Structures are given as C-alpha cells and as structure tokens.
Amino acid sequence: MIKHFLNLEWKQYFRSSYWQKNIAINIFMVFFALYFIAVFLGLGIGLFFLLKETFPDQDPFVIANSYLFYWIIGDLLMRFFLQKLPVMSVKPLLTLPIKRSTVVNYVLGKSALSFFNFLPLFAIIPFSIVLINQDYDTAMVLTWMLAMIITVLIINFLNFIIEAFSTESELSFLPIMVVVSVLFGLNYFEVLPMTSLIGNGFLAIANHPIFILIPIAILIGCYVFNYKTLIKKLYLDSSLKSKVAEVNASDLSWTERFGDIAPFMKLDLKLIWRNKRTKSMAFLLLIGVLYGLFFYPQPMYREMTFMSAFIGIFSTGFFLINFGQFIPAWDSGYYKLLMSQNIKYEQYLRSKFILMVISVVLLFVLGIPYVYFGYKILIAHFAAAIYNIGVNTHVILWGGSYNRKKIELDKKAAFNYQGTGAVQWLIGIPLMLVPMGLFGLVNWLAGFAAAIALLIVLGVLGIVFHKKLMKGITQKYLNSKYKMIDAFSQDN
C-alpha cells in the first residue's frame, strides 16, 4: 500500500504543472530553500562559538536550551501560516478499497516529511556535532538531539491540532494568537517561567535519558489526537468539502460617482475583498505604510537621499505593484464572459487605474507621519507618489497586456506564485529601477530639488497624457485578445 502512495506522491510532484511550466519559479524556490538551509547550517555550526563569545562565563549549551522556548513559539507561528495538512488530496482514495485508518496514517505520516521538519535538522545536527567536538558527553548530546527531533515532530502535529480548532472559529487565527500570547505572557510576566522551564526540561532529558519518554508520550498523544479528529472528518460533507463562505455584502453605491466605470469598480472591490489571495493583498497596504520604518530609524539611510525616492516609490506603490502586475489575470476565470459582453475595454482598464491611483493617494497620506524623520523624506514621497500615479500605473497596465497566466482566485495566498511569469520579473525594472536611477543620477548631478522636480514632471506628464496613453494601452489589449482568452482558458 505504501508503495502505491509513494508512487502517487512522486507523480503528483513531478507531473504538477509547476515543474513543467515554470522553471524560473522552481529555480527561485530552490534558491529560497537553499538559502534557508544555508542560514540554518550556519546557525548550527556557528551558534556554539557565538554564544561562547557573548556569554563567556556561562555554558553555551545551557544558554542555547534557554532559548528553545522562543524557537518553539516562532516555529509554531510560522507553520500555522504556511503549513497545511494535505487532506484534499485523499478525496479520490475514499471510494477505493483502502481502510480509512490507512489513509489517515498516510496523510499524517506524509506531513512528517515536510520541508518544515527537515529545516531545523540542518541546525540541530551540526550544533550537536560541534558539541561532541567540544568534549561534551556523546551519549548526552545524542539524547538531546533525539529530544529535539521529537520536539520538531510535536510542533508539526500540534500545529494541525491548532488548525483544526481554527477552522471552526470565525476569526481563523484567533486560536494560534491566544496560544502564543498566553505562553509568551506567562513567560514575560514571570508567572510561569517558560524559558527556563523548557530549557531545564531539555537539560534534564540530556542528563537523564529516561526522561525522553515524556516528549515521546506527548508526540504520541498529539498524533493520536490528530488521528481521531481526522478520521471523523474524512467524509465528503465535513473537512473534504470546500467551505461555503457566508456572503458579506456591503454597500458600494459610493462608486456610482465614478460614472460609467462604476460596475467595474464594484466588481474589483468585491474581487479584492472576497477572494483569499486578493484579500491578503489588501493587507499589503499596511506593509506599504510601514515599509519606511525598516529604513528611516537608521541614520545611515536617512543620509542617502536617493534611498527615500526608492522607499517612496515602493511604499506608496506597494498596492499598485502587487495588484497591478496581475491585471488582467485577476479576471482570468471569467475573461471569456467579459470579452463577449457589451463592455468597453477602456472602461474596464480605467477602473483598475482609478483603484490604483486611490491606493497611491491613500498610502501617501498614511505615510505623512514620516515627516518626523525629516521634511525631505515627505517631499521625496510626494514626488514618488506623483510618479507612481502618472507613470507607473500606465507602465503596469501596459505590462499587463503581456500576461498569459491564469490565476485561480480561491487558491491559498502565501507562497502562491500562480500567474507569475517573466512579465512580473521584467516589469520591476521600469517600475522601480528607472525612477531610482534617474533620481539618483540627477540628485548627484544637480541636487535634491532638481531630482524631485524631475520625478514630479514625469508624473505630471503621465497624468496630462493619460487619455492618450490609455488609448494605446487599450489597443495593446485588443491586439492580444485572442491570445489572452486562449491562455486564460488553459489550466495550469
């Protein structure tokens, strides 16, 4: 039986369209994974010496253990958002003569092979080797290592338990927040010193191997709990059924003031608010606002004035870039409908344009408090906002006419690269690098004021020629109409 499952797994992986169609993204993902592996390896090898240098009079092994609590919390939090139990894939197995218990064990067992479980090993094993090299007792280190590996698996299964509770509650990330903040709070206010408790726990296991039975018992407990909840849910009408969302209707009659593009504005707003992937993008507005905070508090960046143009473009254009790069792929699911309906392409595009302009203005206004770090920053952001409105909106709409990748809106949001093609990578150049380069160059040659003026002039030019530009862009879309319809009706 396992042989069949493994065979299925293998085919699912290598026959997925990701492998076959999107080599660029695969390479990117592999690099991403390699990067993390490298970071963890570095941590594993370097941690001992790092701790020894920072706390010369204490035992690095004890210190490392005292930080385990934060690692557990962080890991749990990260997994909650990124790792899901792969239940849906078993749907075709239900009608086959396979015992339900086998299916459940398979799903749970498969989750143990997740990348998230292997990643910590890259830190744990080198760290253990370093410990043995530093004349720690080999048996003790090995017990500790085993305990750590069991802990990784406990976190793995604990996450699914938390997720099982989350799906039942309205605010889906409330349970994880409660668990994490209670644990953190207990520790922080020293009601229950979790850090030393967990640290001492691991030390105790390392010194008295018999205690390893405790984590093993917890692991078995978590597994059994998962098993019991899952076997109850393995029916088409419970967890395997895709969830039916309650309609959240809101009054969008204020869009009427935009005249003939109002129907599309309403559609776009609903699109953003009612689909997982777009919804998470709306929260990017928040990141856009806060983006400057990564840089401006450090005086080093404040002195580099051209940095503020870059941050300005990025922070006021955050939504523009993330939403705009997938126009018109957002509507790919029903593109045939739009193309056979009585619509003017120009109205359809103008609605997207207005939406992006609104987001830029909003992000700029919300970013006004950055004036605290110097008035020049505010001026640079203003110029960047004008440039975004006048130039980048048009550039991104124009780039959209090269989009040939379908997006399925109800797919998960994090790590979803569906719809990403070469266009998305190339469009970044005119969008970000050109204004940065121009600004940097003029700033260097003729000073800050001239550079600001340049961005504003370019932006205003774009606004003045808006109608003309839109005409050209619309023509571009019309020309690639058949190609787009064809591409969007392919499943990828």
Next chain:
Amino acid sequence: MIYTKDLSKTYNGTTVLNIEELTIPKGQSFGLVGNNGAGKTTYFSLLLDLIKPTTGNITSNNVVVDESEDWKPFTSSFIDESFLIGYLTPEEYFYFIGELRGQNKADVDNLTSKFEDFFNGEIIGKKKYLRDLSKGNQKKAGIIAALIGNPEVIILDEPFANLDPTTQIRLKQIIKDLAEKQGVTVLVSSHDLMHVTDVCERIVVLEKGNVIKDLETNPATLKELEAHFGSTAMASQEEE
C-alpha cells in the same frame, strides 16, 4: 440574421471546423448536434469572437464579428462556467450583467422574477456565492443571465446538461417562447437528441467540423437523427 461564409478553423494543421455557407434567419431556434469534437463549441466561440477564424467569417446582423464589436449589444451567451463570476452572488451577477447591458436594478429584478419557478427557490436570496452553488444551479443562473437586456441573439452551449428533469422541461418552454413570441434567434447545442428536436425548428448535424445534415424539424426528425448516430456507432464498430 447570422450568415456564415467559408468559415474554417485549423489548429496545427488539423481542421476542426469547416462550414462553407450557413444562414440562420432571425427568430429561428437553431440546434447544433454532433459528437464530442464535432466543432459545436468552436463554432459558438467563433460567433462570439473568442477565437479567430482561420478563413472566412461570420456576419451577424450585418456586422462582421471579428472586425467590429457592434454585435455585442444584441448578442448574449452562456457557454460554460467560465462565464460566471464565482465571487458574486447570483443577484449581484445579474445586476452586473444588467449594468453592462444598460439595464437598471428594477429591470433586472423584473426579468428574474419571471423565472422564479425556473430557479425553484434555489438561486435568489440564498446568500451564497456562485462558486458555492451546485453545477446545476450555476447553470440556471448563467442561462437566465444570458436573457438580460433583450438580446436578439442568444447562444447556449449544452444548456440541458447538469439540469434536473423539471428544469429541463421548463428550459425548453423558455427557449421556445423566446423564438416564437419574442423573435429572438436562439442557438443551442446539445447531446440530447430528444431535447433539441423538441426545442429547435432546425437542426444541423456537425461531424468532424463539417455540416453533414441540415434538417427542418418534423415528427420524423428524431428518428432520422437516431438512425444517423446509430449508424455511425455501427460503422465504427465494424471498423474495429
């Protein structure tokens, strides 16, 4: 009304549709039958300018469909679920289509209220998104949406598939009324020979992209069609 001349569509050297000449007069209920891959959906897609013809063209109401967009105001269609916007409720979808076709909410409500028994209480006021409706109910919503805005040409691809028997019978009545009472040209494709002969005044049989039969519907048509498709089944059996 709809005039097709020298129309062909070729993919990588394989011709999937080849129609020399086909005229569909105004107010006719026109049925298209054929096995899988006969070219029914290709023909409808060409009619809606969703794909580009390799040769020839279709003229609808004196508008060449792949040259001008002026056919859009009087043409509506429901081809498949990709014509639905999953994250809207059926009502919102109707209003959206209405707005595109110059109808206000009251007009749309007026129209949809006429189809209450067709909806069977499963579409309106359910507070569900279209993506969460069953296949059959999605189809109902899509078909009715195609009636919004007094179109003169309505194109329905496989409208009877996935519908329950009661709804199939109601849909037949709706299509008949459209053609007979309102003078709408209705183009329907189906695999169900009985339904097409019930509904359509004229039936064209496509096979591998070619028109091989063009029949005025009469009481003997169903027999003739059954005999035709039966014989192709026999022929292919013999070939094997």
